[in-house]
Amino acid sequence: MPDPRLDPGRFASVRHQGAPGSAQAPPPGGRRGLWRRLAAKSGCCGCCGCCGTRERERDWEPIPGEVPGRRAAQPIRPGLLAPVWLRPGSSANRVAHHTQEFAWRPLVVRRGQRFHVGVALPRPLREGEGLCLELTLGPNPQVSKGTHVLVPLGDSSPTGWRAEPDEGVAEPLGGVAGCDHALWVGLTAPPTAPIGRYRLSVRTRTEAGELRRRSRGKKGIFGAEDSVYMEKTSDLSEYVLNESGRIFYGTEEQIAERAWNYGQFEPGVLEACLYILDRGGGCPTAPPPAMVARVVSAMVNSLDDSGVLVGNWTGDYSQGTNPSAWAGSVGILRSFHGSGAPVRYGQCWVFAGVVTTVLRCLGLPTRTVTNYNSAHDTDTSLTTDIYLDEAMRPLERLNTDSVWNFHVWNDCWMKRPDLPQGYDGWQVVDATPQETSSGTGYTGLYWFILVYTGYTGFILVNSDKVYWQRQAHGGFAVVHVEQGAIGRRISTLGAGSAARVDITDQYKHPEGSEEERRAVNAATSHGSRPRQRGPTSAGEVTLTVGSGPAVAGAELELRAVVKNQGAEPRTLRLRFSLCAVRYTGVAGAAFRQEQHRRTLPPEQAEDTVTMTVSYAEYQPHVGDQDALKLTVAAAVQETGQVLAKELLVRLHTPELTLTLLGPAVVGQEVPVQVVFQNPLPEPLTGASLRMEGAGISCPKPVSLGSVGAGQTLRLSQSVTPLRAGQRRLAATLESAALPPLTGSVQFNVAGGDAGDTGSTGNAGNGGRRRRRRRGRPGGSTGG
Numbered sequence: 001m002p003d004p005r006l007d008p009g010r011f012a013s014v015r016h017q018g019a020p021g022s023a024q025a026p027p028p029g030g031r032r033g034l035w036r037r038l039a040a041k042s043g044c045c046g047c048c049g050c051c052g053t054r055e056r057e058r059d060w061e062p063i064p065g066e067v068p069g070r071r072a073a074q075p076i077r078p079g080l081l082a083p084v085w086l087r088p089g090s091s092a093n094r095v096a097h098h099t100q101e102f103a104w105r106p107l108v109v110r111r112g113q114r115f116h117v118g119v120a121l122p123r124p125l126r127e128g129e130g131l132c133l134e135l136t137l138g139p140n141p142q143v144s145k146g147t148h149v150l151v152p153l154g155d156s157s158p159t160g161w162r163a164e165p166d167e168g169v170a171e172p173l174g175g176v177a178g179c180d181h182a183l184w185v186g187l188t189a190p191p192t193a194p195i196g197r198y199r200l201s202v203r204t205r206t207e208a209g210e211l212r213r214r215s216r217g218k219k220g221i222f223g224a225e226d227s228v229y230m231e232k233t234s235d236l237s238e239y240v241l242n243e244s245g246r247i248f249y250g251t252e253e254q255i256a257e258r259a260w261n262y263g264q265f266e267p268g269v270l271e272a273c274l275y276i277l278d279r280g281g282g283c284p285t286a287p288p289p290a291m292v293a294r295v296v297s298a299m300v301n302s303l304d305d306s307g308v309l310v311g312n313w314t315g316d317y318s319q320g321t322n323p324s325a326w327a328g329s330v331g332i333l334r335s336f337h338g339s340g341a342p343v344r345y346g347q348c349w350v351f352a353g354v355v356t357t358v359l360r361c362l363g364l365p366t367r368t369v370t371n372y373n374s375a376h377d378t379d380t381s382l383t384t385d386i387y388l389d390e391a392m393r394p395l396e397r398l399n400t401d402s403v404w405n406f407h408v409w410n411d412c413w414m415k416r417p418d419l420p421q422g423y424d425g426w427q428v429v430d431a432t433p434q435e436t437s438s439g440t441g442y443t444g445l446y447w448f449i450l451v452y453t454g455y456t457g458f459i460l461v462n463s464d465k466v467y468w469q470r471q472a473h474g475g476f477a478v479v480h481v482e483q484g485a486i487g488r489r490i491s492t493l494g495a496g497s498a499a500r501v502d503i504t505d506q507y508k509h510p511e512g513s514e515e516e517r518r519a520v521n522a523a524t525s526h527g528s529r530p531r532q533r534g535p536t537s538a539g540e541v542t543l544t545v546g547s548g549p550a551v552a553g554a555e556l557e558l559r560a561v562v563k564n565q566g567a568e569p570r571t572l573r574l575r576f577s578l579c580a581v582r583y584t585g586v587a588g589a590a591f592r593q594e595q596h597r598r599t600l601p602p603e604q605a606e607d608t609v610t611m612t613v614s615y616a617e618y619q620p621h622v623g624d625q626d627a628l629k630l631t632v633a634a635a636v637q638e639t640g641q642v643l644a645k646e647l648l649v650r651l652h653t654p655e656l657t658l659t660l661l662g663p664a665v666v667g668q669e670v671p672v673q674v675v676f677q678n679p680l681p682e683p684l685t686g687a688s689l690r691m692e693g694a695g696i697s698c699p700k701p702v703s704l705g706s707v708g709a710g711q712t713l714r715l716s717q718s719v720t721p722l723r724a725g726q727r728r729l730a731a732t733l734e735s736a737a738l739p740p741l742t743g744s745v746q747f748n749v750a751g752g753d754a755g756d757t758g759s760t761g762n763a764g765n766g767g768r769r770r771r772r773r774r775g776r777p778g779g780s781t782g783g
Contacts, residue, residue, distance in 0.1 A: 328692040388470065
C-alpha cells in the first residue's frame with residue numbers, strides 16, 4: 001500500500017521541496033519514516049504497543065507546515081472514500097451528559113464520558129482501509145498541547161482520547177442521499193482534555209489516498225467529570241444543574257434573600273462563557289479547574305482585564321444599571337459577549353451571581369456564599385480597628401477598616417492534586433474587585449484550610465474588633481476588644497431545598513474555642529503590629545444593643561440595655577451615635593447623637609435607654625443598600641470600665657408578590673400579576689420593574705410611574721415559557737427611595753404541541769428526554 005502522505009491531492013495547498021518530478025521522494029519527516037522502515041523489516045514484538053500503536057498514530061499526524069482548518073478543498077478522485085454525513089451526538093448523549101437543557105446545537109458533552117459520532121459512508125470500510133476522527137481547538141491547534149487530536153477508529157490517541165465502533169446505538173443516522181452505510185463511533189474524551197469549542201472532522205484512508213470531511217458547524221465539547229466530580233446526585237443537581245437560586249443579603253440579625261436567575265443553559269450564555277475564557281488568555285493546555293476558576297474570577301470584573309462587570313459603590317448609576325436592579329446573570333453575559341465592553345454596574349452579589357453562572361456552565365460545582373460582618377483590613381494589622389475620641393465619639397476619618405454588612409463570594413468544589421493532601425473540597429473564589437492591605441487590587445481563589453487555620457483571607461471571616469480611645473497626650477490606647485464580631489452566619493442555599501444553610505463551621509472553629517483563639521493568634525502574628533491584648537467585654541457591667549421593628553417609612557426605636565452584675569452600685573455615662581452606612585461599611589457623618597447618665601443598683605440590676613428616630617429624620621441619609629449604624633459607648637465612673645457596641649439596622653421593605661394568571665405552556669404567552677405596596681408616607685417615583693427567568697422570555701424593564709403613599713400597585717406583565725418543566729421567574733423593583741424589592745414565583749410549564757421539554761430548538765426530541773426535578777413546591781412566592 002503506497003504511503004498516503006505522497007498523495008498530492010490531499011495537500012494541494014502545501015508545496016513539497018525536493019527534486020522536480022521525483023516520484024520516489026521521501027515523505028516529510030524522513031527520519032521518522034526511516035524508523036518506520038526499520039520497524040517494518042525487523043517486525044514488532046507487540047508486547048507493549050510502543051511500536052505498532054505509535055506507528056498507526058504517527059500515520060495520522062499532520063505534516064509540518066499544515067494548518068488544520070485552513071486547507072483548501074480536496075478534489076474527490078476515484079478510489080477515495082468520501083464521507084457523506086458527519087453527525088456529532090446521538091439523542092441519548094444529552095441526557096446521559098446532563099446537558100439536555102442547552103440549545104440543541106452545538107452538542108455539549110462532559111469529559112471522561114463516552115458520546116457518539118455518526119458517520120455516513122457510501123459503502124462499508126474494507127480490509128486495510130482506515131478511519132480517523134480529528135478534533136481541533138483554538139486558532140492554532142497543536143498536537144503537543146492536546147488541541148489537535150487524531151483518534152484512529154478502534155484505537156486511542158497519545159492524550160487519552162479513544163474511538164471505538166458502537167453497534168449498540170439503534171438510532172438511525174438520518175436520511176442522507178447517497179448513504180448506504182451508517183457507522184456510530186463511541187468517542188471518549190479523557191478527564192484532562194482542554195475545555196472549549198472543538199471542530200470535528202473525519203478522515204478516511206484507502207489505497208487511493210486520504211480524504212477529510214468536516215462536520216457542519218462547531219460542536220462544543222467541554223465540562224468536567226473528573227477532579228470536580230461530586231458523588232452525591234443532589235449536590236450535582238444543585239451546584240451544577242440548578243439554573244435558579246437565592247442570594248442572601250442584609251445584616252446578621254436581619255437576613256434577607258433575593259431570587260437570582262443563573263440561567264447557565266440559556267441561549268448565548270455558553271458562548272459568552274467560552275468568550276470569557278478566550279479573553280482571559282484561553283485554556284489551551286488542559287489547565288486544572290483551579291486555573292479555570294482563577295481566570296473566571298479575574299475576568300468577571302473589569303479591573304485590569306476589561307472583564308464582564310464594572311464595580312460601582314458611589315451611589316451614582318446614571319451611566320449604567322443600578323446593581324440592585326439585576327435579577328440574574330443572563331442579560332449581563334449576553335451584553336458583554338455582544339459588545340465586548342464591560343457592563344455597568346455590579347456589586348458583590350452581582351459578581352458572585354455571574355461567577356456561579358459561568359462556572360456551572362463550564363461544569364464546575366459552584367455555590368454562592370454570603371458572609372455577614374465581613375471585615376476589610378487596610379493597615380495589615382489583621383484586626384478591625386475602631387477609633388473614638390475622648391468623649392467616646394467615633395472618629396470616622398480614622399476608621400478606615402471597614403466591616404461590610406455582608407459580602408458575597410463563591411465556593412467552587414474541586415480536587416487539588418497540586419496541593420498537599422487534605423485540600424480537596426470547597427475552594428473560596430472572590431471576584432469582587434477590592435484593595436488589599438498593600439494597596440493593590442485583588443481577586444482570586446483561597447483554600448478552605450488556610451482560611452480555617454488563620455492565613456489566606458482570614459480577616460474576612462475571623463478577626464477581633466479592637467476599640468481605641470484617644471488619650472490626653474494625643475495617643476491612642478486599647479479600651480475594649482470585641483471577640484467573635486466578624487464573620488457571622490455565613491450562609492448559602494442548601495442542596496435540594498430552598499432553605500438557608502449556615503456553613504460558618506466550615507470556615508472557622510467555634511467562637512471562643514481554644515482552636516479559634518489559636519487561629520486568631522496565628523493570623524495576627526503575621527500582621528503589621530503585635531497583637532493587642534486589651535480588655536474584653538468581661539466585667540461587672542454589661543452592654544447590649546437592639547431595636548424595635550425596623551420598617552421603611554416608619555418610626556424607629558433603638559435601645560441599649562446596661563446591667564450591673566457587681567455588688568456595688570455603678571454610675572455609667574453613655575453616648576449614642578447614629579449614622580447611615582453603606583453595605584461596604586463606609587459610614588456617613590452622624591446625624592443624631594445623644595448622651596445619657598444612668599446609676600445602676602447592685603445585684604443584677606438593669607436599665608434600658610432608648611432613642612426614637614422618625615422617618616423624616618433618617619430618610620435623607622439612607623439610600624440604596626444602606627443601613628443605619630448605632631454606636632453605643634459607655635464608661636463606668638467608679639472602675640473606669642469601657643464598653644462599646646455597634647448595631648446595624650436594615651429597614652424592612654415589602655416583597656413583591658408574583659402570581660401566574662393562567663396555565664404555563666411552552667411557546668404561549670401567560671400573564672403574571674405583580675403586586676406591591678408602597679410603605680412610604682410619600683409618593684414613590686422613578687421606580688422600574690425588571691424580570692428574568694431561565695427558560696422564560698421576559699419583557700423589557702418597565703417604568704411604573706408614580707405610586708401614591710401607602711398605595712397598592714397591581715401590574716400585569718406577559719411572559720412566554722420557552723422550556724418545559726419547573727421554572728422560576730424572578731422580579732426586582734428598583735427605586736431611589738427604597739432598597740431593592742424582590743420577589744419570585746415557581747411554576748411548572750407544560751410542553752407545547754411539539755412535545756418540547758428542553759431547550760429552544762429541540763422540538764421532536766422531547767419524548768425521549770426527562771429531567772430530574774428538585775422537590776420544591778410549585779407556585780411559591782417570595783424573594
